Amino acid sequence: MQKTSIATPKTVHVNCSDCPIRHRAVCARCDDDELERLEEIKYYRSFEAGQTVVWSGDRMDFVASVVSGIATLTQTMEDGRRQMVGLLLPSDFVGRPGRETAAYDVTATTDLVMCCFRKKPFEDVMMATPHVGQRLLEMTLDELDAAREWMLLLGRKTAREKIASLITIIARRDASLAARKNGGPVVVDLPLTREAMSEYLGLTLETVSRQISALRRDGVIEIEGKRHITIPDFDRLIEEAGDDADGGFLV
Amino acid sequence: MQKTSIATPKTVHVNCSDCPIRHRAVCARCDDDELERLEEIKYYRSFEAGQTVVWSGDRMDFVASVVSGIATLTQTMEDGRRQMVGLLLPSDFVGRPGRETAAYDVTATTDLVMCCFRKKPFEDVMMATPHVGQRLLEMTLDELDAAREWMLLLGRKTAREKIASLITIIARRDASLAARKNGGPVVVDLPLTREAMSEYLGLTLETVSRQISALRRDGVIEIEGKRHITIPDFDRLIEEAGDDADGGFLV
């Protein structure tokens, strides 16, 4: 894998109103002056599927949020065992104000566009505008909750439950709420390879494959091609995931 | 298990300088006026080992930090499978500004004293004094890093590595750095039962017991009684945990 260069803004068709920092309301309460400051230090980078954004331990002098596509945070042990510890969907945030180097490998699993802010100026804006820091705290607390849900999955769920859980997690962020509420079939495209799923779930990819086949055999999901899934009965899937019916609405 | 009442301040011998919020420098940059406000809304509660602080789903109208003793956050599945998702040592923080109900069971695993702040006034102080929010963000980011380390443990480590990891985690917060640096033996008292350890590690308590015995047989640790452990060679233990030699200094 090779490192990528910064995309020139003109190759990336994103305008301010698409910026996820704005989208997720960091700036909702900022005045024009503050917005202006964020605008100035903002730039876009894009990556192709499979490219690495930064390696764990590398210097990382920006923070960013995902505009489109999917990125992962992964930890690696010396002998090569890998565990995904973060899945970044559009509007999610990466990077830690006040830290020099990346703590995890950050990888684009699909084509990816990120909205970046150089760290130092971003920290200055944070100091000057409490709202930005407050929004960041809120987002970090959400991530912590998600991490704790994930810990339950890793520590206590069976392989089948893990697969069902992952599909619900992706469907919840992906599919229209409407489709889920009215009990109609839900359609999702898995944005991850079987290997990436195995790194998310703490399984081997063979086990992932077998359990997906099993869920299909049992009619819990239907599959077209490798990645396109339809869920005829979302409540049934939630049951298979071992979650409370409403657990996912917390996050 | 029974719910506990609020301890009267006079039964708890803690003064302001012991307050962990202060200790962890939330207030280091606050002026006297701001400190005063935190003082006013602060009170102490104490719990006996085994008592539950709050149940998941219960109303929780305070945030708190641990003064002394140990508390755990645990998630429970409908069929009773349990996974610990937080281990609170002195100076750690619990509770989420802006959330009504507890998301996890909070339990005292030893006798416990907590420094509590009623949520609403605490939120007001946060709004008024950015430093408090900034400190909270920093602490939350630390917790998120710890959670991600924990996810690697749950997803990819063997039972033996899990046990070794847990001992290093406790030793790192417990034992004097001096003893670890100069290569001398490190002494720790495990503050958890075998069952609590199994809930932390995503194992059964039998496996925990067996692996502790195995580490003892192999000379990695020495045990007196059930809980008192000495580690003759800390680097050896870190190796058994499957961690990089310096991994733990990040957190």
Added chain:
DNA sequence: GCATATGTTTGATCTAAGTCAATGCCTGAA
């Protein structure tokens, strides 16, 4: 149209950790 690469499925076998069950070891109450 064939070759190569990448991702995926499926089968056969093995093993680490779980389950079930018995026993041991303290501590504190009667």
Added chain:
DNA sequence: TTCAGGCATTGACTTAGATCAAACATATGC
């Protein structure tokens, strides 16, 4: 001093998921 009730250990057996290995399905380039 002995009995109970928690913890903890250890053993025998089972099993979910890992490992090893083969085959299959698309896509890309030649």
